[in-house]
Each structure stands twice: as structure tokens, then as C-alpha cells.
Amino acid sequence: MAVNLDKATVREKIARRAEQEIESGFYVNLGIGMPTMVANYIQPDKQVVLQSENGLLGIGRSPYEDEVDPDLINAGKETVTASVGASYCDSAESFGMIRGEHLDLAILGGMEVSETGNLANWMIPGKMIKGMGGAMDIVHGSKKVVIIMDHVNKYGEPKILKECSLPLTGKGVVNRIITDRAVIDVKEGGLELVEVGEGWTIDEIKDCTGAGLKVHEDLYETKQ
Amino acid sequence: MAVNLDKATVREKIARRAEQEIESGFYVNLGIGMPTMVANYIQPDKQVVLQSENGLLGIGRSPYEDEVDPDLINAGKETVTASVGASYCDSAESFGMIRGEHLDLAILGGMEVSETGNLANWMIPGKMIKGMGGAMDIVHGSKKVVIIMDHVNKYGEPKILKECSLPLTGKGVVNRIITDRAVIDVKEGGLELVEVGEGWTIDEIKDCTGAGLKVHEDLYETKQ
Amino acid sequence: MKDIYTSFQEAVRDIEDYSTIMVGGFGLVGIPENLILALVESNAKHLTVISNNCGVDDWGLGLLLQNKQIDKMIGSYVGENKEFERQVIEGELEVELVPQGTLAERIRAGGAGIPAFYTPAGVGTPIAEGKEVRTFDGKEYLLQTGLTADYSLVRAAKGDKHGNLIYNKTARNFNPMMAAAGATTIAEVEKLVEPGTLDPDHIHTPGIYVQSLIEGQQEKRIERLTLAKQA
């Protein structure tokens, strides 16, 4: 049975599930928007270093008013602080770090994901193009790329598809998709449903997914 | 008339002439061996920054005994000091500086130079190969490359040739050759004799040069 | 050895119409504010600007846009600027979008004498159109070329009179690569000091890349002030 939750609750739910992808000791890049929220839910016992592609390895919490430094922002252009043991670098080094696969995990937003792990998340033809920013580099640069997004668009249509209809950000780059309804892995042979959200059935997930889904043998419901 | 000078005097003579290539404000790379000696003759009124490809921009004088830092050497592995306003960098940055043509001048030693500006200065077939070090990069990296060497080898044979017989360090890279007997420029149409050393005639220089020489219209004798 | 200016107008005086200019900064952080203001005043037109972003409507490179000085913009994210959108739609402004890491690397390559390199970013995307795709070790990569500029305008926290620069925190971003990739690099520094004042191990941009310097004070506008909730 479908579940109706307000938007903020949905976003928090997705962010909390995404947090479970982060292991202690990981270096992680969180994309702009909902992925940035994931930082708020990182368990305090995990030692995690967040990278910001504008040249900060070790993003700290938001600053108190008297701590604000206009020279210190994250890739979303929000004021931040640096964590203990952080370091700054230039953008070439920062993306060398990304492209060289030194990050353990990247969590990014998505518009569409295909069954072969193609990702579209940067432009809609006919709309003004704002630019891809660092997304096209980041999808190639992490040991694991996790996309977090709503399972369907505002018209109720699937965002997980056989083929993306939008221009790609990267080809064959996604490892896992986390939505408000399910967790799906991109495998050699196609998509695999690994978790079903509370209140949803396997068949309902299949119905709102635009590509074939194998069901993982140890499928379990998402714990909140 | 040929001139006989002891080796040290010849080297000093060449080094002093090479120093005249350096203008105030220049960034200069001096090769290992005789080129390094050029630093000793730089006029005190010239502001010159010497680059060492192992990561020092601003080589200073040799250290006094109590100034020696084993972590501070030049590319010839000699202990040095850093000049006021110097900076250190890694080898990739250092060669980026070189390759990106940020240096005004490189003065290097040579075994053979051809009339098209080819340089051979790193290996003699049949002898143990020690490696090219930074020479193959440096010859491509400066706005002007000056080779300093004896005009002839120990058998009295020309080292300036139509074609190099030794394996090349770089192709078409030399701008000027300074020897104990002459200064010769590499031009589009071939070699051009621009200075004749004291005690030498133009014909004598032509005789000991293995390639055709045009004579520069303002030819004058080297001032010592 | 370097030109030390006291007037920003003078610092940018030689920048002519049709120049290619790199401008440091990420968002509004680390931008050479006063050099940009002077460039607006200079009214140099038909510029090609290489910068990660294009400012906001009323600050940074947005001011050059308002004044219609830019013919072409090369950047990775230009979404903060309505005038930008208008000029693109009207066909007044040409845009080349480059993935941010590729942009950083192309500028680094330009300054370091690397004419081209391969990168995975953009394979299979619209960015790959017209570009060579080549496989190394079973993975596809795009050929990308180095970028250089006639002028680079950068901002640093400290600079000495030999041109050595030190940046503050994330204001470093694209500035060091641009300093190296400009035929003429003009550095706006918050504090200009005598040579020998800065620790040679702390220099981010070696002086060889910088042709002139000028000290100035910045507004340092904040785009998205985000504060922690007071406990």
C-alpha cells in the first residue's frame, strides 16, 4: 500500500537511510541539496571525513554567528566550519582526489537512473542550463556512487528507467539508488531490489519502477 | 690564431659570457656542472631568481657550516641556501613551471648541437646510461635555451654539427650556443656566428665548426 | 621585480577588447573583487571569461555581464544569475560548460605546458560531443585540452613583492591554477608584504607566475549564510 508523507519527512527518511551507507573511516562527498542533509544524521560514533570539491577536506558543522568566515564555504556555497584535522587545497587537487578514486563514497541527487547505472541529474532540455558543476567528475571518482531521489516524479512517473530520457551526467556510474520507497542496486545483469520501504510491497515497487527488478534473496524492509 | 687556456680558465670564461645572457628580473634554470658556475658571476645589480627543478624557486648562496640543512639541496645535490623571497614546491609543480614556459632562460651543458638546434647531452651509446634527469623537460620549458660547452671535443673535433651523432635530448630546442671560442645562434635558416672570442678569427671558427655558419652583420669580439 | 600598483584602474589598464581572462573564485569566495570592479570601469568589451561561476546579478562577474562586456563564458555552473540567462537566451552570450574538475585540470594543464589529457568526466554525456574518446585499461576517457589566458585575475590573502601568494581557506579554489595559466597574472591581495616575510614552505603560488600585485580591501559578500542553531 502506498504511503503518503510530507516532503520534509520524505527527505529526512531518505537522508537517514543514506547515512547507513557511510562507514566509520570513510571519506565522503555529499552533493548539493538533499545529499548535504545526510551530514546531519551521521552517527556520532562514526569517524567520517566529508570532502567539499571547492577545496576542503573535512567539513565541520555550520558556524555560529561569531565563527562565520566568508572565505570558508562548502560546494553549495553555504558557510561552514572546518573539522579538526581538516585541510584546504586548490580545485585541481580537490578533483584529483575525486578522479583518482580516493573517496570511499559519493552521495548525489538524481533526476533519472537507468538499469545500467546511467545517471541524469544536470539538465532538462528546453530549460535554462545552469551547468553540471562537479557532478560529472564526482560520479567517476568514488569507490561507490549512491543516488538519492524520490522514486517517482511529480506526475507519479518512474525516475528509474530502462534508459534515461534526459542527457546523461555519467554512463554506468551508479552503484546504488536510495528512494523514499526502496533501495535498488545496479548489478551486472540489471537492477536488484535490496530493500523495500515500510508500507510498500515488492509488487508496488515494481509497478513504479521503469525497468526490470530482480529481488535480492535477503530482501528486507528498510529500518527507520 | 688559436688560444690555449687551462681548463678552469676556459670554464670561467664561458661562465662569464653566459652570465651576460641573464637580464635583471629573469627566472633562470642553470644545469648541473659548468652551468651552475654561472651563478657565481651574476652581477650584483641584477635581480635574478634561480630555479632548481627539485623544488626550489630562489636558490641562494652556498651555506656556511652552521647553516647547512640536509633537506635543502639544488638539482646537483649540493647543499644550498634559499634566497629572500624563495619558495619550495613539489617536483610536479616545479616541472609545470618549466614545461609551461614560465622560465626566461635555461643554461645547460652540451655534448653536441646541430644546426637545427638539436641537442645531445645525456648519453653516449656503449657507455653506461645514467639517465637524462630533468634535461629533456628543461630544453622545452624556457623562453630561451642557451648551451654552454667547449667548441671542440678532446680530439679537436667539432661539437657543433650538421646533425648530432649522439642520441638527442631535444629536437630543435637550442637558441644559442656559447663556447670558449664563439657565440652562435640557431636561426630559421641555420647557424649564425654572432661573436668571435678574443684571439680567434672568423675563419678559424668556421674551420672548427661542423656546420655552415652565416656571419651576423654586427659581429664583434667577445668582451671579457 | 613585479609591478606593484596602488590603483586598480591602472592594474587592469592594459586589458584590451577581445582578451581572454581567467578570474579566480568559487561562487563569490576568493574573487578579485576590486579588479573586477576596475574592469567594469575600463569598459573592455568582447571578453572571453574563464571562471567557475559568473557571479551574481549585482556582484562579481555579474557586473561585467550587466555591462555587456562578455562575449563568451567558459565555466561549470552559471545558475546564480538572471542576466546571464537572459543574454544566453537572446544569443548575446556564448557559453561553454565544462565539468568543474575538468575545468580545474584544463587550467592546470595550460599553466603547466600540458596541451591535452584524458579524463573520465563527461564520457557518454553531451560534453563528449565532438571530443575524442579513448579507452585505457578497458575504461573510456575524453581528450581535453589545456586552457590559457591573456590575463588572470586572482585574489590572495597575502602576497609578497616577489609575487608569492598565500590563500585563505576555501578562497584558494581556482586561483593557483589560474595564476599559472595567465600570460599576465594580476594578483589582488588583502595584505602585501616584503619578500622574506612569508615562510617559503607555505607559499601556494610561487612568484614566477605573478606579474603584478595590488593591495585592496574586499567586501567578501556571503551568498548563503548558514548558521548553527545556538545550543
Next chain:
Amino acid sequence: MKDIYTSFQEAVRDIEDYSTIMVGGFGLVGIPENLILALVESNAKHLTVISNNCGVDDWGLGLLLQNKQIDKMIGSYVGENKEFERQVIEGELEVELVPQGTLAERIRAGGAGIPAFYTPAGVGTPIAEGKEVRTFDGKEYLLQTGLTADYSLVRAAKGDKHGNLIYNKTARNFNPMMAAAGATTIAEVEKLVEPGTLDPDHIHTPGIYVQSLIEGQQEKRIERLTLAKQA
């Protein structure tokens, strides 16, 4: 988060026969002296070593040579070592000579996920044999590939327990690029400090590149002591 060792033997324990190892330093400056000594003791054989030089007969990588642990050496200048010469002539040791700037850039590329790039160095020389030559803007360049290693052994002046490293003067040289290009990077530091002690703007190698650290004291042998004449 990082492995902090107190025994150099333990630090190199996992390095197996047939590993590819990058070793920082230029001449004897900036070499990880104690890690090399431990590697000699470990007796790991058939190593491929990537380093600008190969030590001298009785110090640095020369000790690995003496102990016949190296199958192949990739470097730019190997002329300070008689045993090296003997092994090459006897066919015991394979050598790949790479121009120094190309070596530095290949290692940087390896760490930065760039599979290949073009460089002018070596065009028209024996280095170009078997390599693609390509013309950009009328000038010829060689295609060179990135280099990575199973292990990188580097030395820094200071390191913190998050793996951030700061180098001293010209002891920096190849160490930062190698730190990034090693699948596992082991840092020998002169002084190990707590996170937060080092200024984030002064870090040369961000901790992400470093997997383990060990503090040790170095002899810092000088190859060519050159002194100023006392006035």
C-alpha cells in the same frame, strides 16, 4: 582512522614479492630512510621500484639493490650507484628511464585519475620510441601514461594522525605525488602530532592519501656538502 605504527618492520610487513613501490626523495633528500631499511630486512623480492634516483651504494634504495630485491627500476637519474651499473650490465636489473618532469607528471596523473597526457619532453629522442606523437598547435608532443603503485613510501617533516603531511624545504620533491599515487601509502614522519595541530592551510599532502604513519629519526646523509667560503 589511520594505522599508526611504532615498528618499521611492521609498517612494511604487508609488502609482498612482485609489488610495485614508489619511494619519495631526490638524491638522498626526503627519502623514507627507515622504511627502506625495514624493507631490506623484510627481504621482499622482485620489486618494481619507482623513484627519481636509486640511492647510493650503501644508503637509500642502493641497499635494496645490494640485497637484490629490485627487478625493475623506473627513474630519471641513476648515476650515483656502482651496484646499479653492475646489475644492469649483467642483465639482473631492468631499467626504464623517464625524463624527470615526465616522471613527476606521470605520478601526479596516476594519483589524480588521469590515464594519460601529452608532453613535449622527449620528442625526437630515444624516449619517443614506441610512443604516440601528436601535434597540438604546430608543436609535437608525446603521449605518456599515469603511474600508480601498490605501495608508496614517503617521508615528511610533520604528520598528524589523520594522515596530513607537511614537508621541509626541498625534501618535498616527489613525495606529495607519490603519496597520492600509492594504493597504500606509508608515511615516515619526523614528528607525529595530534589532529588539529597543523594549520589546514599549510598541509602539503591531505590525509586522504595516507593509510599509515610512523615516527622515526633520520640520518639525513648529505651527498655533496658544499659550503660558502668563510668571509
